[in-house]
Amino acid sequence: MKLTLKVWRQNNKNDEGRFVDYAAKDVSPDMSFLEMLDVVNIDLVKKGETPIVFDHDCREGICGSCGMMINGRAHGPGRGIATCQLHMRSFNDGDEITIEPWRAKAFPVLKDLMVDRTSFERIMRAGGYTSAKTGGIPDGNTILIPKPVADEAFDAAACIGCGACVAACPNSSAMLFVGAKVSQLALLPQGQAERETRVTRMVAQMDEEKFGSCSNTYACEAECPKGISVTHIARLNREFVSAQF
Amino acid sequence: MTMNSNIPEGPIEKKWSNHKFNMKLVNPANRRKYKIIVVGTGLAGSSVAATLGELGYNVHAFCYHESPRRAHSIAAQGGINAPKNYSNDGDSVYRLFYDTIKGGDYRARESNVFRLAEVSGSIIDQCVAQGVPFARDYAGYLDNRSFGGAQVARTFYARGQTGQQLLLGAYAALNRQIDVGTVKFYDRREMLDVVIIDGKARGIVARNLISGKIESYAADAVVLATGGYGNVFFLSTNAKASNATAVWRAHKKGALFGNPCFTQIHPTCIPVSGEHQSKLTLMSESLRNDGRVWVPKKKGDTRSAKDIPENERDYYLERLYPSFGNLVPRDVASRRAKEMCDNGYGVGASKMAVYLDFADAIKRLGSDEVFQKYGNLLDMYKQITGEDPYKVPMRIYPAVHYTMGGLWVDYNLMSTIPGLFVLGEANFSDHGANRLGASALMQGLADGYFIAPYTISNYLASNKFAAVKEDNKEFTEAENGVTATINKLLSIDGTKTVDEFHREFGKAMWDYVGMARNKAGLQKALKILPEIREKFWKEVKITGNAHDINTELEKAQRVADFMELGELMAIDALHREESCGGHFREEYQTEEGEAKRNDKKFAYVAAWEYTGKPGKPKMNKEDLDFEEVHPSQRSYK
Ligand SMILES: Cc1cc2nc3c(=O)[nH]c(=O)nc-3n(C[C@H](O)[C@H](O)[C@H](O)COP(=O)(O)OP(=O)(O)OC[C@H]3O[C@@H](n4cnc5c(N)ncnc54)[C@H](O)[C@@H]3O)c2cc1C
Ligand code: SF4
Ligand code: FES
Numbered sequence: 001m002k003l004t005l006k007v008w009r010q011n012n013k014n015d016e017g018r019f020v021d022y023a024a025k026d027v028s029p030d031m032s033f034l035e036m037l038d039v040v041n042i043d044l045v046k047k048g049e050t051p052i053v054f055d056h057d058c059r060e061g062i063c064g065s066c067g068m069m070i071n072g073r074a075h076g077p078g079r080g081i082a083t084c085q086l087h088m089r090s091f092n093d094g095d096e097i098t099i100e101p102w103r104a105k106a107f108p109v110l111k112d113l114m115v116d117r118t119s120f121e122r123i124m125r126a127g128g129y130t131s132a133k134t135g136g137i138p139d140g141n142t143i144l145i146p147k148p149v150a151d152e153a154f155d156a157a158a159c160i161g162c163g164a165c166v167a168a169c170p171n172s173s174a175m176l177f178v179g180a181k182v183s184q185l186a187l188l189p190q191g192q193a194e195r196e197t198r199v200t201r202m203v204a205q206m207d208e209e210k211f212g213s214c215s216n217t218y219a220c221e222a223e224c225p226k227g228i229s230v231t232h233i234a235r236l237n238r239e240f241v242s243a244q245f
Numbered sequence: 246m247t248m249n250s251n252i253p254e255g256p257i258e259k260k261w262s263n264h265k266f267n268m269k270l271v272n273p274a275n276r277r278k279y280k281i282i283v284v285g286t287g288l289a290g291s292s293v294a295a296t297l298g299e300l301g302y303n304v305h306a307f308c309y310h311e312s313p314r315r316a317h318s319i320a321a322q323g324g325i326n327a328p329k330n331y332s333n334d335g336d337s338v339y340r341l342f343y344d345t346i347k348g349g350d351y352r353a354r355e356s357n358v359f360r361l362a363e364v365s366g367s368i369i370d371q372c373v374a375q376g377v378p379f380a381r382d383y384a385g386y387l388d389n390r391s392f393g394g395a396q397v398a399r400t401f402y403a404r405g406q407t408g409q410q411l412l413l414g415a416y417a418a419l420n421r422q423i424d425v426g427t428v429k430f431y432d433r434r435e436m437l438d439v440v441i442i443d444g445k446a447r448g449i450v451a452r453n454l455i456s457g458k459i460e461s462y463a464a465d466a467v468v469l470a471t472g473g474y475g476n477v478f479f480l481s482t483n484a485k486a487s488n489a490t491a492v493w494r495a496h497k498k499g500a501l502f503g504n505p506c507f508t509q510i511h512p513t514c515i516p517v518s519g520e521h522q523s524k525l526t527l528m529s530e531s532l533r534n535d536g537r538v539w540v541p542k543k544k545g546d547t548r549s550a551k552d553i554p555e556n557e558r559d560y561y562l563e564r565l566y567p568s569f570g571n572l573v574p575r576d577v578a579s580r581r582a583k584e585m586c587d588n589g590y591g592v593g594a595s596k597m598a599v600y601l602d603f604a605d606a607i608k609r610l611g612s613d614e615v616f617q618k619y620g621n622l623l624d625m626y627k628q629i630t631g632e633d634p635y636k637v638p639m640r641i642y643p644a645v646h647y648t649m650g651g652l653w654v655d656y657n658l659m660s661t662i663p664g665l666f667v668l669g670e671a672n673f674s675d676h677g678a679n680r681l682g683a684s685a686l687m688q689g690l691a692d693g694y695f696i697a698p699y700t701i702s703n704y705l706a707s708n709k710f711a712a713v714k715e716d717n718k719e720f721t722e723a724e725n726g727v728t729a730t731i732n733k734l735l736s737i738d739g740t741k742t743v744d745e746f747h748r749e750f751g752k753a754m755w756d757y758v759g760m761a762r763n764k765a766g767l768q769k770a771l772k773i774l775p776e777i778r779e780k781f782w783k784e785v786k787i788t789g790n791a792h793d794i795n796t797e798l799e800k801a802q803r804v805a806d807f808m809e810l811g812e813l814m815a816i817d818a819l820h821r822e823e824s825c826g827g828h829f830r831e832e833y834q835t836e837e838g839e840a841k842r843n844d845k846k847f848a849y850v851a852a853w854e855y856t857g858k859p860g861k862p863k864m865n866k867e868d869l870d871f872e873e874v875h876p877s878q879r880s881y882k
Contacts, residue, residue, distance in 0.1 A: 029631075126424065128420060140387050
């Protein structure tokens with residue numbers, strides 16, 4: 001296949017940035033999207049240009065590093081996958097593909113397609129844990145958690161922290177990301193003791209990071225590579241409200 | 246070089262408790278005064294940083310990712326072992342110890358392995374307390390499965406994402422310490438050197454991957470938890486950025502490298518699809534619980550799987566190993582697959598694959614249950630290959646997966662550089678020549694939560710530390726060395742990219758230092774590998790500069806180190822004239838084609854010392870004594 005890529009290039013946080021066109025030749029349908037970019041980058045380096053910078057690591061949809069807007073969609077076409085799981089067989093010969101970084105105030109662009117998601121880190125540090133110290137813990141089976149509860153907590157815990165929910169949301173809201181963690185720990189007995197302080201602090205940090213508010217468009221769930229359900233946003237809202245009274 | 250493994254006295258089941266009692270302690274009020282650097286925040290690094298922070302030490306943690314949650318540990322699928330005996334099938338600490346020693350083909354240190362088995366139960370409790378959503382049954386009890394050839398069900402799991410959930414647990418514990426201020430976290434920093442002052446590890450030099458700045462950090466002790474080096478082969482199941490730079494540079498500063506040639510090849514990976522392939526994807530070996538491995542009986546058969554009738558299929562693992570069948574250990578399953586393909590029985594376009602077939606399982610269990618158990622893995626296969634495994638058998642081929650070798654450490658997990666501790670996959674301990682499934686997560690967390698916090702405290706309490714600052718001359722020298730290497734790389738301005746060199750080097754490693762090795766091949770490798778390295782230093786092309794985000798420069802440094810380490814692996818593989826675990830020398834096999842150890846000559850750890858030039862290492866030996874488990878020929882027939 002032959003493709004035309006319109007790629008966002010930006011030198012650093014302060015640079016304005018611009019789209020640059022690149023031709024991708026000899027693209028095999030078996031390539032992953034990132035492998036296609038690898039090939040383009042080899043050409044760029046050989047020509048003496050700097051390669052397109054993007055975050056990636058596991059290349060199997062679990063580390064949450066990768067993420068770009070592909071033709072206006074977070075992680076590109078296809079449901080339930082991260083950018084690294086997208087394969088070129090989803091495209092046709094001659095296609096033009098627009099590739100941009102996540103766009104959100106809380107995710108400043110570092111370079112090209114790489115953004116700074118440390119706002120997520122700061123939210124997690126504001127209580128996204130149980131205060132269990134190492135050592136002196138009773139046997140794991142002293143806490144019984146029936147399968148349906150464990151399963152639902154797992155569904156929430158599956159979030160990979162990629163930020164697609166924020167990028168897909170017209171308001172750049174982080175409610176799905178935050179809801180997933182709050183919900184996981186609210187569902188489990190281990191999370192009960194700090195339930196109220198946790199949700200209060202995490203939401204306060206989320207607001208401080210300048211994420212937008214949720215207006216129920218559900219774009220987040222649609223683009224989430226792990227299919228995290230918006231029911232976790234509903235639980236986040238309930239948890240937050242009940243923590244305030 | 247003196248190497249003392251510092252194994253405590255006493256019977257094996259008492260060693261760790263005796264040692265804990267005999268270790269010196271740091272008074273809680275004084276802990277804040279000790280600064281500890283932790284490099285790497287995967288399972289091993291996050292858990293140790295969090296625990297040291299809880300104890301009250303002044304911890305500084307570094308990783309090259311933007312967040313600890315991105316570490317390679319996140320990708321582990323299958324599970325984590327612990328001998329809780331919840332399944333009531335006769336498991337015990339002793340059995341896990343025994344299985345690990347045997348599985349490692351008698352090339353691990355008994356005392357360490359026993360301790361690992363001993364503390365592993367607490368890991369599960371710890372993770373549960375953190376809110377890790379392990380699989381449960383309807384009554385609410387923790388569920389177990391049997392994994393990777395074990396005959397008891399001792400593996401705890403969280404769907405096919407156990408590594409993710411364990412890492413998120415350790416990450417949460419770490420976040421809590423960052424929140425309360427005992428740990429300071431430095432993201433996107435790549436450690437490029439360890440700094441030694443008066444014979445002790447006293448700090449690191451790192452590159453800030455955003456600004457390009459070279460930064461120095463001083464401390465009283467340094468912990469490396471920087472993962473494995475499987476990417477020396479270019480194609481592996483490791484995350485793209487996983488690399489050996491931290492351990493290699495420590496090695497060049499005096500840390501011995503243990504058993505570098507011990508690599509694990511995982512049997513169930515998705516085969517290479519073309520020249521563009523950037524990494525390989527593992528599918529959990531739990532698939533072998535229900536999937537059946539086969540190839541056509543006829544050489545070079547070009548028919549598609551569905552056109553090959555039952556009696557023309559060779560279920561070779563079931564045929565060769567009637568009692569273990571498809572569940573033989575990883576090294577055996579991998580080698581047999583390679584042998585089938587080398588002999589012309591391979592399938593698929595490349596002929597470098599064997600079938601893993603779920604047709605019988607679907608008949609027996611129904612596709613619903615197969616979906617319940619393996620849905621995410623089968624989906625992943627479909628996503629990558631475009632083929633539907635519910636309809637056609639999957640194609641699999643072995644791939645590099647894990648490195649048992651690593652920096653040599655004593656019983657305290659300290660390297661031969663005093664004050665430099667090495668944890669997780671980065672060290673050589675515990676797995677001998679072959680790691681059992683679900684044991685790496687266990688080891689990383691055992692090291693981080695339950696072992697190193699004690700032994701590091703003991704080290705701090707037993708030593709005196711002269712005041713050291715980042716402007717000491719040793720730091721300046723290390724910074725200058727790092728800057729010189731970077732400038733050298735940028736100035737070459739050749740014609741080939743880093744990836745092209747890495748691919749070429751990795752291919753040579755796979756061909757001659759891969760799954761099956763022999764003398765002639767290894768000698769050839771020792772000729773080719775240094776040639777590629779020389780070419781690299783003359784012809785590599787890196788664009789951009791050092792004062793900016795420069796991913797090519799990051800890769801170049803890692804590849805440069807791989808090219809030295811790879812040569813050491815070949816030297817180690819050549820010297821070890823026996824087959825054991827993941828190290829298979831074709832000259833040394835039994836009549837049935839199994840690995841043939843030579844316990845008389847090789848029951849030792851080869852710990853290599855850097856002598857100033859790559860390719861000229863000096864070997865030190867740690868003899869292994871087996872007092873508990875008597876070495877025998879592994880048999881899975
Ligand atoms: C696909 C796959 C599946 C697996 N499944 C299982 C399983 O089911 N069960 C099991 O027990 N094991 C499994 N393993 C093995 C296991 O996941 C790893 O061995 C283990 O997670 C390694 O953990 P670690 O903490 O030692 O290192 P890693 O998780 O690799 O972490 C390394 C850390 O070091 C940092 N780092 C490295 N170098 C530097 C440097 N120079 N400067 C700064 N930071 C640095 C990185 O940023 C990262 O934080 C699997 C492995 C793979 C590849
Ligand atoms: S909720 Fe989904 S989209 Fe948002 S960060 Fe988590 S995995 Fe990514
Ligand atoms: S690279 Fe890890 S999720 Fe895509």
